[in-house]
Amino acid sequence: xxxxxxxxxxxxxxxKRVTVIGGGLMGAGIAQVAATTGHTVVLVDMDEDxxxxxxxxxxxxLKRVVKKKFADxxxxxxxxxxxxxxxxxxxxDAASVVKSSDLVVEAIVENLKVKQGLFSALDKVAPEHxxxxxxxxxxxxxxxxxxxxxxxxxxxLHFFNPVPMMKLVEVIKAPGTSQQTFDSLMxxxxxxxxxxxxxxxxxxxxxxxxxxxxxxxxxxxxxRGHGSKEDIDVAxxxxxxYPMGPFELLDYVGLDTSKFIIDGWYEKDPDNPLFAPSPILxxxxxxxxxxxxxxxxxxxxx
Ligand code: 3HC
Numbered sequence: 001x002x003x004x005x006x007x008x009x010x011x012x013x014x015x016k017r018v019t020v021i022g023g024g025l026m027g028a029g030i031a032q033v034a035a036t037t038g039h040t041v042v043l044v045d046m047d048e049d050x051x052x053x054x055x056x057x058x059x060x061x062l063k064r065v066v067k068k069k070f071a072d073x074x075x076x077x078x079x080x081x082x083x084x085x086x087x088x089x090x091x092x093d094a095a096s097v098v099k100s101s102d103l104v105v106e107a108i109v110e111n112l113k114v115k116q117g118l119f120s121a122l123d124k125v126a127p128e129h130x131x132x133x134x135x136x137x138x139x140x141x142x143x144x145x146x147x148x149x150x151x152x153x154x155x156x157l158h159f160f161n162p163v164p165m166m167k168l169v170e171v172i173k174a175p176g177t178s179q180q181t182f183d184s185l186m187x188x189x190x191x192x193x194x195x196x197x198x199x200x201x202x203x204x205x206x207x208x209x210x211x212x213x214x215x216x217x218x219x220x221x222x223x224r225g226h227g228s229k230e231d232i233d234v235a236x237x238x239x240x241x242y243p244m245g246p247f248e249l250l251d252y253v254g255l256d257t258s259k260f261i262i263d264g265w266y267e268k269d270p271d272n273p274l275f276a277p278s279p280i281l282x283x284x285x286x287x288x289x290x291x292x293x294x295x296x297x298x299x300x301x302x
Contacts, residue, residue, distance in 0.1 A: 013102070013129075014102075014187065014188075014191070015039070015102040015103045015131070015184060015187070015188045015191070016039060016040060016102055017039070017040045017042075017100055017101050017102045017103075018031075018034045018039050018040070018041050018042075018101065018102065018103045018104075018105060019041075019042045019044060019094065019097055019098050019101040019103070019104045019105070020034070020041060020042070020043050020044065020105050020107065021044045021045075021094050021104065021105070021106045021107065021108055021118065022044075022045060022106060022107035022108040022109075022135075023043060023044075023045030023047070023050040023051045023053070023054040024050070024054070024107060024108075025057075025161060025162075025163075025293075026107040026135055026159060026161065026163060027043060027045070027054065027105075027107035027108075027135075028043065028054035028055075028057050028058050028061075028163075029061075029159065029161070029162060029163025029164055030105055030107060030135065030157075030159055030163055031043040031054075031058060031088055032058045032061055032062065032084075032088075032163065032164055033163055033164055033192050033193070033194070034087075034192060035058075035084045035085070035087035035088045036062070036065075036084050036087075036164075037191055037192050037193055038087070039087065039191075040087055041087055041088045041089070042088075042089050042090070042091050042097045042101070043055070043088060043089070043090050043091075044090075044091045044092065044093070044094045044097060045090075045092065046092055047092075048092055051090045051092070052090075055085075055088070055090060058085070058088065059081065059085060061162075061164050062080075062081045062084055062085070063077075063081060065164060066078075066080055066081055094118065094121075094122060095121060095122060095125050098122050098125055098126040098127075098130065099125060099126070099127065101126065101127075101130055102129065102130060102131065103130065103131045103132075103133065103184075103188065104122060104126065104130060104131070104132050104133065105133050105134075105135060105157055106118060106119070106132070106133070106134045106135060106136075107135040107159075110136060110137070110138060110139060110257075110260055112139050112143055112144065115134060115136070115139065115144045115147075116143075116144060116146070116147035117147070119132055119134075119144060119145070119147050119148050119154075120147040120148060122148075123147070123148035123149055123150060129153075130150075130153070131153045131154070131155070131181055131184060131185065132145070132148065132150060132153060132154045132155075133154070133155050133156060133157040133185060134156055134157070135156075135157055135158055135159055136156065136158070137158060137204075137208055137257070137261060138203070138204065138208070138260065138261040138264050138265075139264075140174075140201055140203075141154065141155065141156040141172050141174040141177075141201045142174040142175055142176065142201055145174055145176060151174075151176030151177070152176055152177065152178040152180075152181060153178065153181050154174065154176065154177060154181070155171065155172055155173060155174060155177045155181055155182060155185050156170065156171065156172025156173075156174065156199070156201070156205070157169055157170075157171060157172075157185060157188075157189070158170035158171075158172065158199070158205055158207075159194075160207065161252065161253060167194055167195045168194065168195055168196075168197065168207070169189040169192070169194045169195070169196050169197075170196075170197055170199045170205045170206060170207060171185045171186055171189055171196045171197065171198055171199065172199045172200070172201055172205060173198065173199070173200065173201070174201040175201065182198075186198070203264075203265055203268070204261070204265070208261060211249075212258060212261050212262060212265075213274040213275070214246065215246045215249060215250050215258065216258075216262060216274070216276075216278055216281070217274075218232050218236070218245075218246035218247065219246075219247075219250070219278045219280055219281055220278065222247075222280070223278065223279065223280055229245075229247045229298055229299070232245060232246060232247065233245020233246065233247050233248055247297075247298040247299065248298075248299070250281075250291065250297065250298060251291035251292050251297035251298055251299055251301075252291065252292055253291070254290050254291045254292075254293060254297075255281060255284050255285050255289065255290050255291045255297050255298075256285050256290045256291075258281065259281055259282065259285050262275055262277065262278070262281075263277065284297060284298070
């Protein structure tokens with residue numbers, strides 16, 4: 001009994017009210033999953049048009065989920081979508097909504113200064129108990145957290161695209177993250193119906209540290225003329241069981257995002273051949289061919 005009391009007393013209350021900052025694909029996905037699992041969610045973006053687009057995106061993604069889940073009961077499906085949508089509201093000013101928030105999940109541009117600026121401002125207005133988390137894929141959590149006075153209540157929650165489908169969340173414990181905060185983030189991930197893995201605050205955490213060099217190796221293999229894009233993609237799908245080949249996945253993740261990650265690592269460790277820049281990737285990004293989202297990357301999209 002003593003143990004139960006101690007552990008429940010040292011644990012913070014469950015996370016119920018969530019602010020998601022950034023109305024892009026990741027932010028919208030995180031908001032969707034949190035709302036679906038009964039959390040009260042505010043999705044924040046400075047740009048109202050982006051917000052409207054992400055709310056539409058959430059609705060159409062929910063309809064895809066519902067089409068399968070409620071195949072025989074379309075009316076119950078409609079009701080489900082409405083119920084979930086009722087859990088989501090929008091705001092353009094983060095400072096005005098964090099006051100009633102248990103958790104802030106940030107999924108904005110991958111720029112350290114911008115993230116620090118945001119968290120530093122929110123730190124001053126958020127309640128004491130509010131946990132801050134970043135969905136960064138490439139920046140150290142400790143560097144982002146350093147702009148606040150709540151290092152113990154700051155961690156990483158790294159989701160995967162498409163968020164509604166991908167079961168994994170990497171929960172990152174930075175050196176300053178308290179055990180209680182880490183436990184809360186693990187519990188929150190489980191409450192989302194996702195599977196958490198525990199990560200240290202190291203470059204790329206687990207998934208991107210393995211996935212990005214793999215995708216870049218595929219590009220190098222192609223650059224050397226050792227295989228066509230199509231063959232490499234088919235080979236990895238049929239020979240290694242990947243749902244997408246590396247070029248399809250690069251286009252899906254975004255070539256700009258992939259380049260940003262690899263460039264950051266190269267800058268810190270230029271002698272590691274895994275992090276060497278790729279001429280083709282750089283060229284495509286310079287031409288604005290960013291993958292599926294821009295209509296063309298390694299492949300063309302309608
Ligand atoms: N919302 C809701 N449902 C979705 C969805 C979405 N955004 N995307 C896919 N689905 C569901 C739908 O039910 C869909 O059926 P529908 O077309 O009838 O609606 C079903 O999945 C199947 O989708 P598709 O027919 O389009 O294609 P797939 O069977 O290939 O599945 C996939 C799509 C789940 C995306 C699968 O291809 C996959 O797992 N790909 C790999 C994704 C991956 O590796 N992601 C990680 C990237 S790394 C990352 O994100 C980290 C970052 O830091 C860079």
